[in-house]
Amino acid sequence: MADERGEDLTQMIVDNDLTGIRLWLAEHPPYEIADELERMDARYMIVPFRLLDKDRELEVFEELDPVHQQEILLGLRDSAFHELLEEMDPDDRARLIGEAPAKIATRALAGLSQAERRMTAALLGYPEESVGRYMTPETVVLHRDLTVGRALEVVRAKGADAETVYILPVVDDGRRLAGIVQLSDLVVSDDDSLVKDIVDVFVPRVRATEPAEGAARLMQEANLVALPVVDSEERFVGLLTFDDALELIEAADSEDIARQSAASPVAGHYVSVTVPRLARARVVWLLLLIVASTLTVTVLTHFEATLEQVTALALFIPMLTGTGGNVGSQSATAIVRALAVGEVRVRDLPGVAWKECRVGLMLGCVLALIALTVGLLVVPGGVAVAVAISIIAICTWAAVIGSTMPLLARRIGVDPAVVSAPLVTTLVDATGLLIYFSVARMVLGI
């Protein structure tokens, strides 16, 4: 249903059917409109966007990712451009400006009111991908000596300008964070009781300079709608809200998934990303991997005489490298994920390696049976036995390599997700061949 309407929208733009577009826009919520715009050819996007009501315009705009936001901005006249930016949430605006080309960024900053410009500049002062870039400074701060009744009055007076009032940071005289109260706690408490008596001082807090992904996962663990953010002197500076946390987790998972297949993550919507950008995101690792795979050529050249003597050995090369790669990928993927969600730490390395070693051995024994059966059907018995023994050794080895590499990467400060399945596969290919031909020479006595 939604699909068909989406088709219609582009068609209506081509037909210049303004009434139809207005009707379509009125019938859809902002996030669906944003999704449809992102799927569209860039030159069409601006038409329905201009037809939106002023207040929905902002909602739709904030749902777009920065790449598409830039395209929209380029299509707007100065007044509309500045109005839109002025009204954006400061954290969304900072991320947009931080990622935009200098031309758009300068034009954007120049048009802002002084208050908004100061707020944006402060957020842009934090490192990319840090909590500071994602937090909102627009919150309702309570002093710990307030009564609950007075605190509720403050929320009523200032709440409309804040991004969230569900988590209310509580500060002492030096604006140092004492803890938080939840709005629900205020509502169910007695008006005369004091904020300092209901403040949750054990709430986790993060520094604005810490990585945003970790903060988002902490929010999930601690079940918080918003996480207070402090500076190096424990002073409150902002809140990381759940919607940004959800977005951070989804983006981090997308990145990990892309890396698992040895591709860089691509910003923007798959449907509207160009072919050269997709190819660029993938080519670097492929080049590294094909260069690494020349190792397999070297190993095989080394055993070329053996191959000429027993050509049948070549028949099992893809099966052996494939199986080793699969087992190694499984181990690597499991450990990368366990690291990402915090189940495994670097100090677990010996335990993980030993566990995966046993898993690999078990898997190898099962798979060797299949390989032996297939082998006995098509090649001489000696080759079949060599294949079966090699499978056991390769699976064990692949599981150990696949599981320890991500941990070693984390140890030396590299993103473990960089240890992708293809990287493990390529390394296991070369070492697997070495194992295979060594075993074969022993078994066949050549």
Next chain:
Amino acid sequence: MADERGEDLTQMIVDNDLTGIRLWLAEHPPYEIADELERMDARYMIVPFRLLDKDRELEVFEELDPVHQQEILLGLRDSAFHELLEEMDPDDRARLIGEAPAKIATRALAGLSQAERRMTAALLGYPEESVGRYMTPETVVLHRDLTVGRALEVVRAKGADAETVYILPVVDDGRRLAGIVQLSDLVVSDDDSLVKDIVDVFVPRVRATEPAEGAARLMQEANLVALPVVDSEERFVGLLTFDDALELIEAADSEDIARQSAASPVAGHYVSVTVPRLARARVVWLLLLIVASTLTVTVLTHFEATLEQVTALALFIPMLTGTGGNVGSQSATAIVRALAVGEVRVRDLPGVAWKECRVGLMLGCVLALIALTVGLLVVPGGVAVAVAISIIAICTWAAVIGSTMPLLARRIGVDPAVVSAPLVTTLVDATGLLIYFSVARMVLGI
């Protein structure tokens, strides 16, 4: 720091140092305690758990995953067992009972008060993985004719028992969902205004029988702290809250990531999962894949004469199958993710295939240059040319196969994540060899 303390905790249990354990527990928030318990040997878990205060006991318990919850329950006496279950959130309890062995489930249901048992039975009536299993029925429901002042009184009176009061469902006389009001809207509105004048009727809603993952992603898109859930007659039945949504998204991503490496997702914490369970989660696909990879043996047997004539062709088999597999994995991974986050739909198939075809061709041309260079260094020119041409063809083919298979899977109602990178790799291996030897025979004229 936390790491070292974790080590200490197990040590303190072994030493029976109860004071030390109590101190450690007092110093850590529930989610960190739960994490530490999940990493521990099952027979130790119960010791620190029993030393927790009554109210923190519940908080820690709810942070554990169902596998560990069951282990704790087995270690508790009847009174403690029933008290804990009685106090759990109904949705958490329903999931625990739904996954537990019959023995625990019966004991659990038998001990519940009638009200809680009825609530749990209702949730268990919904299909597994549906919204109904994850929503909370404990909410504060407002009638649309209330005034804001009266609504706030209702929140104050009933709020303490509800899981969330940030999103308040608004219903009409037949308990049909009219929309929601946010608690913040109530707080900033005039006491005399009416709920029906501030209700958000455009809020998205889901049926209790719909898949939970989709509902969680909808919450993220719509930036909602909680999503109202209705039955088939549009009557309000519960709220899906943001913490469950975060958990659902993380679990769904973990599952997709595991499947991408051809493993089934493993419930529970990596550190405490046993070797046989890990092996079981991985072996099924490995068996299928090794059987599929006998296709490569068949293809090579078919070309055995060619191989005997030109052994040099064997040297490039791993490089070619590896590169084809890598390109195919990238495409498959990109499309599986794009499907998961809703960027691509089945009807996009022709566009996706054409786009990936061009990406594969571009990548193939670049990689062929490297292969040609390496080839000219170690083998006769004819073989090197055959390798280079094959790389271009294989990369293009792999990208098309890798991208269309997940879409076809979705089309026939299979989880696209089942089209894992290893599956694509194995299929591309066999077809890639066919391409390689056909090209070689043509180029070498044999």
